Amino acid sequence: MTITLLACTMMCGGSLLPAAAQKKAEQTDMKYRRSSIYSLLINHSDQTFGEEIRNAFMEMPVPDKYNDHELSVKVVELSSKLKGAGSSDENEQVTQFLEKNQIASRLVAKWFNRDIFTGQCDMELIKERGLYNATKFDEILSERSVRSQALMMDAGEDLIGNTFVLVNDIRYIDKEKTAKVVGGLFRVLGALTGYDDLG
Template sequence: MKKNTLIILTLMLSTMNLFAQANEDKYLRSSLSMILIETDDFPEKNAVMESWNNYPFPDKYNEHDIDLKSININSIQLTDDYLLEKGYLQDTLDNPLKLMKATAVPVRYLNVEQTIAVVIPTDKQIMQLKIDKVLEETGLGKQLISSWFNRSSDGIFDMSLIQERGFYNASEMEAALASGQVRGMAALADAGAELIKNTFVTFTSLEFNPNEPVAAAVRDAAKQTASESNLPSFVLNKTMKGIDAVYEKTKEGYFVSSKTWLFQLAWDESIATTFYSDLYTNPAAFDVTDIFKLEFVGVQYNQSLVTFKIGEKRTLEQVIDLALVRNVDNAFAELQKDNDVFKPATPISYVDPFTAKIGLKEGISAGDKFEVLEMVWDEKTGQTSWKKVGTCTVDKKAPIWDNRYAQGEDTEPQTDEDGNIVTATTFKGSSNIEVGMLLKQVK
């Protein structure tokens, strides 16, 4: 690690132009790239693409810019050779017992009599395989590194982005992140290691289904049942009106299903040493290397329903926009809960009352537990680290900040019981908690 520190310091000193920033959001963030999985059957595809392109990027992450923004999954072909390479099509089912056991999985029969077959991937596995193929063929890991080091058209790297994002860790920490203990140059030196290894990529597929066909089917079935129930005519008429009212309320909008795959850039001491020693000043070597990989972290399946209120007027674009944003937000909230490595850190805004800008968008609930972190300087190792200094919970007696996306909705400002507008979530915790320390949710 000392060797890398010296290398990074040398590179930074050659380009460094220290600057001060007044932004209060100077805190440790992971970096994120988001990729949309397109399909040929998107309803209102232009509206979907516009909504995705205008998606409010999660503010707890740095937006990591890469060339790959979307992929058309239908254009990706999986050959038998590729499936064999990935471990499929290898086990031949050639007796009745094996074939019976394989009834729960898709198979490909190899003869007319259907007595010989091989197991083929499921739909979920096919999607995963296609994403893996995209990672391989596009060199996505290399794209992420190129973005980190601001690679120019002639292959030259610089440290400007590392410096900029590392500076969040190494600045004077106006929000008291370091409590005066962090030395700027040291944080700049290890910023590359700390920031690059926390680089993530998501692939998101979306399926839009209009509510009306489902609502109509439910209405027709309910009316059929009511008609056959021998109800008195005045009761039947009232029931039919009620069924129609439910239909009118639920027919507009979309039912949205999404799947979000999460990957993390592999970055360790060995990879860093190779990069700084052999690739940083050798564009040709970087062009042919394949050491930059992404590791699968998890996948989240999510569903949401967006409807109109009676008498409410929304454009189709607004409905799609609201459905997409809320669905993706929910997927991110669940991925954060399920994967510690992806959980964002949130700075403490105030201590009286103790609040932080995190809320329903991130999926938190009353009583949820968080650990409190402070950045400290280790004299022995010459590195910075995050130290747990306390715990806190979401205050059960105070409203949770509703920071969910509400495009096209005419809503009143959220207030507490005293009529104050809610702009953050209130917590209860240790007395030694200070402004600028970070919160990270625990299970």
């Protein structure tokens, strides 16, 4: 009887351990991870207010919620209008630009502070951003052990996957011109349907 009770207790306890571990893993995954962003403007210099849009974009700061992961190129000149986001056809011009200029490789190289002349890398940016993501409690705990502090700095490596490229295609729309076209269309439709007959 005692053996059966002991075996039953061990089975129940053994099944609770994975559940507790899973819950702890879920809580760990919920930690705040600050993303990094690289913003790019598709400029159409031939459009109305094209230069003003470019200047305003260049003055815009990186949002507070993101790490600045900008590269040297912030503005790309394209002559054709881009298709909307989420369209089934991926915009080939933007994709070609990103691939031709090896933007993904350059973003990863920036994470590792890669020297373009020597090819040497370091972990300083990763450590810095890893520490930024740590909570105050994590920092207090890590002060007690050199290994904990090193682990916390290395946690920055997890942030590389949170690097995003944001492509902006900003256009000026003349509402007055559009309103005139729509108004003219309604006048034509009104004349065709004969609003005089309704009264």
